[in-house]
Amino acid sequence: MPATQPRVYADRTFDTITQWILPFGLFAFLCGMFILPGRGPLQTLYYLLLAVPTLAALLLRPRELLATLREPIVLLVLALALWAIASVGWSDTDDSVWGLAKRPLIMLLLFPALALIARHRLEALPAVLSVAAPVTTLATGVFLVSYIAHYPADTRLVGGGAFDNPLLSAHLFGFFCVYWLHRGLGERNLPSIALCVLGALITFAAVLATGSRTPLVALSLAVTWLALVKRDKRSIGLLLAGLIAGALVFLMFHQELLSRGSSYRFDIWKIVAGLIAEHPWIGHGYDAALQIDVNIGFMLAEPHNFALGALFYLGIIGFIPWAGMQLVALWRGLQLRHQPLVVLATTWVVFGIGSGLTEGGGVFSRPNEHWYLLWLPLAWVAAVSIAHRGRGLPIVQPSVPSASDRQAIKAGKVIEADGLGAKVVQLADGSFVKLFRARGVFTSNSFYPLAQRFADNCFYLNQRGISAPTVLALWDMGGGAAAVRYRPLPGQTVRQAHAGTADAAALAHGFGAFMAQVHELGIYFRSMHLGNVLIDAQQRFALIDVADMRLLPSPIRARLRQRNLKHIHRYPEDAHWLLTTEAEAFRAGYASKAGGKAAAQLALPAA
Structure with missing residues (x-):
């Protein structure tokens, strides 16, 4: 309410x-x-x-x-x-x-x-x-x-x-x-x-x-x-x-x-x-x-x-x-x-x-x-x-991966990579490993590493009814690098779901309701876009790649809600169908969880 x-x-x-x-x-x-x-x-x-x-x-x-x-x-x-x-x-x-x-x-x-x-x-x-x-x-x-x-x-x-x-x-x-x-x-x-x-x-x-x-x-x-x-x-x-x-x-x-x-x-x-x-x-x-x-x-x-x-x-x-x-x-x-x-x-x-x-x-x-x-x-x-x-966080002691764990990462399927190497690897048992490299000079990462944030945020989200990956292990890879092994969630990204559905309005309505739920819980997910949100066969939504996230004590302000929409607008194809073609369905879904006033305040950037 x-x-x-x-x-x-x-x-x-x-x-x-x-x-x-x-x-x-x-x-x-x-x-x-x-x-x-x-x-x-x-x-x-x-x-x-x-x-x-x-x-x-x-x-x-x-x-x-x-x-x-x-x-x-x-x-x-x-x-x-x-x-x-x-x-x-x-x-x-x-x-x-x-x-x-x-x-x-x-x-x-x-x-x-x-x-x-x-x-x-x-x-x-x-x-x-x-x-x-x-x-x-x-x-x-x-x-x-x-x-x-x-x-x-x-x-x-x-x-x-x-x-x-x-x-x-x-x-x-x-x-x-x-x-x-x-x-x-x-x-x-x-x-x-x-x-x-x-x-x-x-x-x-x-x-x-x-x-x-x-x-x-x-x-x-x-x-x-x-x-x-x-x-x-x-x-x-x-x-x-x-x-x-x-x-x-x-x-x-x-x-x-x-x-x-x-x-x-x-x-x-x-x-x-x-x-x-x-x-x-x-x-x-x-x-x-x-x-x-x-x-x-x-x-x-x-x-x-x-x-x-x-x-x-x-x-x-x-x-x-x-x-x-x-x-x-x-x-x-x-x-x-x-x-x-x-x-x-x-x-x-x-x-x-x-x-x-x-x-x-x-x-x-x-x-x-x-x-x-x-x-x-x-x-x-x-x-x-x-x-x-x-926050109800378990005590997760970072451990050093065994030789077999390191070999499994090397032999795994690279899902995501950049110029420096693999970022996400799928292991033979179906679990995923997300790799975090050492960051720049003199950052707060040494006190609260990104890998630890990712693990903590996963626990926090699951505890509050927002589906997120289940963390299986937190590894210290040496040299300032770390890794999180987790069980992936079933489903496909909202972007993929839109490409294969005939009912885009229902998808937009559901996504709007999910975004409003996240906002009302005080969760500011900076990387909120259609490639970082999953939807499963039961039409349940989930967040992935949750390292970069703020957990606020109250429903987030209109300014941060608007910033999430601007982030979606950086992907023209996504923004066109969600925020233009199916804008009314999206707003109606958002209003169902956050109220009509909050939905009306969502000013979409000009296309």
Whole structure:
């Protein structure tokens, strides 16, 4: 049934938020510390472009919140936040309950924000990273050049933007260094690898220039995690290269690394451990006063360790969800290690754990550098996990084809080819193999490969009543290439059916109804033409070649519907009989599923 006008406006607002505002807000937040003049503008940016739009989207569709709350990581974060708010009751803080409660509640909105992007525009996550990482790395390069040119040798790099502390700056430089290391492991062509190596070198040099030691430990842990999860030659090579680089850094800078001793960390931790022992189970309460005297002329207010901070403020009861959310995230990383976005996010989690060994200690804060070490990585893992579950996608682990599989492809019948070789091959058992080659330089394909998209889209379409091929296997062919083996659908293309039918009007009516059904389900199939739609003997329609497709949360807009028609019009013979000779039958079929108003809005291009 066609939607009412208020529902249409609500859908359009929700789509704008999830498709455009939240991805842009995530990009701005990732770059904010490098560009904005202080943390205040960063917090304002987070509220305006992430928190408020997310709240509006949840009010428009409350079921989205339920989908988010089914994720164990989110439940553990929520439990931690609620316990923190409850602990204000025995805290000696001077702030009001509401003033303190706002921090975890505002932070919690980060989880549905990323979940909304992942559920309704998953490809936006790698796309945002592909733009944000070069921007922040370019800014890092500018910071380095300015530091080398204008500062004495005994100073430490702080950087521009909102940075004001070398250790905190090192966390952000290391955050993007992890991105470049992970991305380099997934790239296959030389120019892309070179870009990743350059990005990693710039960010790693910035970490060294800050003179901070803990981020170096955190990067070592991150590289070890990558080797554990990926278990391939490249990751093992990266681990060995990391060990060599670590040894060289120590040999070249051992005096600088050791000159500051322990920075009173052991004294601080001993004092904090004693305070924890006073209230081990419930802690001293959220935002309780902490004064640490290590005889340096002033008092310290942080335990300089994330875990000790959780224990001091929230006790063992609060520490359980705090540790649990990170352990569950790492477990999800092992479960979904074939998903590059999850591997990257869990590597960030490991980097955050390493960075938190000697830094920070506040449980909740306003948006700042610590969010990149804990909340952003956790939200990222949760979001991809929620999207995976929400789309009902099975866990398809890409495998390496056996020698017999490769031989079967070579011996198969080539159905489609281009100048570079076969694209679709029919095997002896009747199944088909669609081959995907490595794409151009620095694309999001390394995070969400086309072969994986094809497989996911097939599952998604079949789940929602739109016939699509049944995926049998997902193969890593090596060298950045991949392949999907699938069971073909019976029938012939609509183009072939028209050539052999005397009832073109009935065919046009049926195709119009099918296109409207696809549009009303929020499916934007970019390659919608009569050669990519099948019809079987029972007059049921199906989609093929579904790698290039967007899955929108609402019925697609008139502009995208019109774009589908323009794509059909690129084939003059098809457009003539469908959109001219049988235009009325096509419109009537479309109206039967989408309503007369939507059908009337289909303005056909001039022939």
